[in-house]
Amino acid sequence: AAGRVTLVGGGPGPEELLTVAARAALADADVILYDRLAPHERLAELAPGATLVDVGKRPYHHPVGQDRINELIIRYARGGASVVRLKGGDPYVFGRGGEEVDACRAAGIEVRVVPGVSSAIAVPGAAGIPVTQRGVSRSFTVVSGHEPLSDEDFDALVRVGGTLVIMMGVANLHQLGAGLVRAGLEPDTPAAVIERGLRPGQRTTVGTIGSLPGEAARIGVRSPAVIIVGEVVRSHADLAPLLITAGLGPA
Amino acid sequence: AAGRVTLVGGGPGPEELLTVAARAALADADVILYDRLAPHERLAELAPGATLVDVGKRPYHHPVGQDRINELIIRYARGGASVVRLKGGDPYVFGRGGEEVDACRAAGIEVRVVPGVSSAIAVPGAAGIPVTQRGVSRSFTVVSGHEPLSDEDFDALVRVGGTLVIMMGVANLHQLGAGLVRAGLEPDTPAAVIERGLRPGQRTTVGTIGSLPGEAARIGVRSPAVIIVGEVVRSHADLAPLLITAGLGPA
Numbered sequence: 001a002a003g004r005v006t007l008v009g010g011g012p013g014p015e016e017l018l019t020v021a022a023r024a025a026l027a028d029a030d031v032i033l034y035d036r037l038a039p040h041e042r043l044a045e046l047a048p049g050a051t052l053v054d055v056g057k058r059p060y061h062h063p064v065g066q067d068r069i070n071e072l073i074i075r076y077a078r079g080g081a082s083v084v085r086l087k088g089g090d091p092y093v094f095g096r097g098g099e100e101v102d103a104c105r106a107a108g109i110e111v112r113v114v115p116g117v118s119s120a121i122a123v124p125g126a127a128g129i130p131v132t133q134r135g136v137s138r139s140f141t142v143v144s145g146h147e148p149l150s151d152e153d154f155d156a157l158v159r160v161g162g163t164l165v166i167m168m169g170v171a172n173l174h175q176l177g178a179g180l181v182r183a184g185l186e187p188d189t190p191a192a193v194i195e196r197g198l199r200p201g202q203r204t205t206v207g208t209i210g211s212l213p214g215e216a217a218r219i220g221v222r223s224p225a226v227i228i229v230g231e232v233v234r235s236h237a238d239l240a241p242l243l244i245t246a247g248l249g250p251a
Numbered sequence: 252a253a254g255r256v257t258l259v260g261g262g263p264g265p266e267e268l269l270t271v272a273a274r275a276a277l278a279d280a281d282v283i284l285y286d287r288l289a290p291h292e293r294l295a296e297l298a299p300g301a302t303l304v305d306v307g308k309r310p311y312h313h314p315v316g317q318d319r320i321n322e323l324i325i326r327y328a329r330g331g332a333s334v335v336r337l338k339g340g341d342p343y344v345f346g347r348g349g350e351e352v353d354a355c356r357a358a359g360i361e362v363r364v365v366p367g368v369s370s371a372i373a374v375p376g377a378a379g380i381p382v383t384q385r386g387v388s389r390s391f392t393v394v395s396g397h398e399p400l401s402d403e404d405f406d407a408l409v410r411v412g413g414t415l416v417i418m419m420g421v422a423n424l425h426q427l428g429a430g431l432v433r434a435g436l437e438p439d440t441p442a443a444v445i446e447r448g449l450r451p452g453q454r455t456t457v458g459t460i461g462s463l464p465g466e467a468a469r470i471g472v473r474s475p476a477v478i479i480v481g482e483v484v485r486s487h488a489d490l491a492p493l494l495i496t497a498g499l500g501p502a
Contacts, residue, residue: 012366016272019262019368023271090372091381093391098381098486115263115373117270121341122366130342130349132395139394140344141411147389156410159403160392235349 003030003077005104007097009090009116010038012123013199015046021114026050030081033072037088037224050084066096070103077109090118094144094167118142120165123197123226127204128236136231137163145169145176145227154183163230170216170223177213180229185209190233195225206236254281254328256355258348260341260367261289263374264450266297272365273337277301281332284323288339288475301335317347321354328360341369345395345418369393371416374448374477378455379487387482388414396420396427396478405434417478421467424478428464431480436460441484446476457487 006025011017018026018039026032026047034040035056043052053072055064064072069085076083091097091113104111120142121131131140139162143149146168149157157164158180169176170193181187187210195203207215209229257276262268269277269290277283277298285291286307294303304323306315315323320336327334342348342364355362371393372382382391390413394400397419400408408415409431420427421444432438438461446454458466460480 009368011270014272016275017270017366019268019270020274021265021267024267090368090376092376092383093372094383096385097376098384098483101379101381102486113376115268115368115376117260117341117366117368118372121344121369125341125343125348125364125366128352130352132343132345133349134347138398139392141390141392141413142383143390143413144383152410153412156407156412159407160411161404161407162392162394232349235353 002109003079003081003083004110004112005073005077005083005085005100007085007087007091007100007111007113009095009114010086010088011117012089012119012197013039015039015042017117017122017198019114019116022116025084025114026086028082029084031076032084032086033069034086035088038086039088040086043086047084066099070100073100074103074107074109077104078107087116088119090116093118093120093142119197119226120167123194124165124192124228126198126202127192127194129192129228130232130235131163131165131228133232133235139163140165142167145172148172148175149179151179151183154179158183158185163228163232166227166229168223169227170221170225173216173221173227174213176227177209180209185229189229190231191227191229192233192236193221193225193227195221197224197226204236206233253360254330254332254334255361255363256324256328256334256336256351258336258338258342258351258362258364260346260365261337261339262368263340263370263448264290266290266293268368268373268449270365270367273367276335276365277337279333280335282327283335283337284320285337286339289337290339291337294337298335317350321351324351325354325358325360328355329358338367339370341367344369344371344393370448370477371418374445375416375443375479377449377453378443378445380443380479380484381486382414382416382479382483384483384486390414391416393418396423399423399426400430402430402434405430409434409436414479414481414483417480419474420478421472421474421476424467424472425464427478428460431460436480440480441482442478442480443484443487444472444476444478446472448475448477455487457484
């Protein structure tokens with residue numbers, strides 16, 4: 001019999017931010033393909049019957065390419081397995097979930113998607129920063145900062161005027177800050193960077209879009225981190241890290 | 252002893268999309284304030300020890316205002332209760348979670364926030380539409396369509412060029428479509444509206460930003476619904492409703 005594939009959003013890190021559906025999918029899996037962005041420390045307990053396959057990119061190790069991941073997913077499913085592809089956050093937010101769904105469909109394999117808590121929203125929230133706030137921001141834009149943005153991009157992002165959430169942007173923080181100011185964003189616009197959000201060692205650095213890149217470089221801010229820009233950052237409430245201090249985080 | 256307050260993101264609807272932390276918070280609650288956007292059908296089972304308080308707005312019923320909700324939260328907490336404010340989606344995405352956190356802090360009440368699966372991402376996903384897709388869209392903007400947008404807003408949103416997700420916009424769909432086209436969006440840009448996402452009766456209507464408002468009016472599209480605009484809509488895969496067909500949805 002043909003197997004089936006479930007893409008599971010694993011959320012921003014703590015096991016307690018897995019959904020009930022995610023937990024059920026893990027418990028039922030024959031094979032789990034995971035990477036370091038997904039909560040994976042306790043997979044052996046959460047999925048006692050599953051073969052665990054690490055397909056993550058790691059420093060100094062050759063990464064497993066997306067084509068190869070798609071091949072593995074399909075090969076295991078064709079072998080009759082119930083396959084889980086476990087991802088960090090939500091599978092459809094910079095998670096290449098769409099490509100994996102397309103690959104399964106092209107191969108005639110049944111696929112479903114379990115959405116997850118997205119780091120783009122939850123990580124600012126864990127620092128006490130709401131992505132929307134009545135009277136302050138009625139929209140938020142989530143953008144990848146992994147590749148450089150053009151001046152046209154910066155111009156549009158500034159004009160939207162809502163909250164800006166930049167994922168995977170730490171290495172380009174100077175370029176991002178300079179681009180936004182060049183496009184007309186006031187240099188004293190509040191901005192923050194949250195490292196290791198909702199994980200042990202969460203650290204929030206708050207400043208302005210003018211000052212944050214220099215400050216982040218000075219103190220050695222590193223990925224994984226979420227950058228958030230906009231008036232909502234004034235709400236920064238030192239609530240963080242809520243889940244971890246409440247004992248709900250990973251051991 | 253003073254009580255404490257937990258804002259809980261209840262996700263887009265199905266009980267299985269509650270997080271483990273949300274389930275734990277409900278199970279431990281003395282009082283739960285909920286509204287119709289939150290998953291509430293089985294609260295008596297999920298929170299057997301809690302007093303359940305409906306603060307939702309309903310047609311033909313006088314809504315409970317936000318000030319009154321804040322008052323209730325604080326009053327119960329001051330009485331020593333473990334109070335849960337259960338919300339649909341994530342508390343910080345158009346959920347007025349920030350206002351409730353501010354009210355608790357101003358009153359000296361301990362408050363924490365459990366993030367949830369956001370409908371803005373999960374509902375398009377349940378229709379097989381990824382908010383980001385490599386080579387197609389590297390950003391998404393989530394905006395409230397409840398109040399009219401200005402031509403300046405439309406202009407900026409079109410220039411950003413990524414995926415546009417409009418919440419609470421069904422009543423203004425004609426104005427939204429016309430505004431986007433007036434701002435330069437090609438009328439044949441794919442667009443979809445997903446009603447009752449991840450709930451029984453989920454329905455997806457796919458068209459273009461030029462055709463969708465008329466089609467939606469013709470077939471009687473109603474809120475709650477999520478509107479999504481952009482090239483990612485071409486991925487629409489008829490995957491929906493994944494969770495419900497898998498038997499993971501509400502009974």
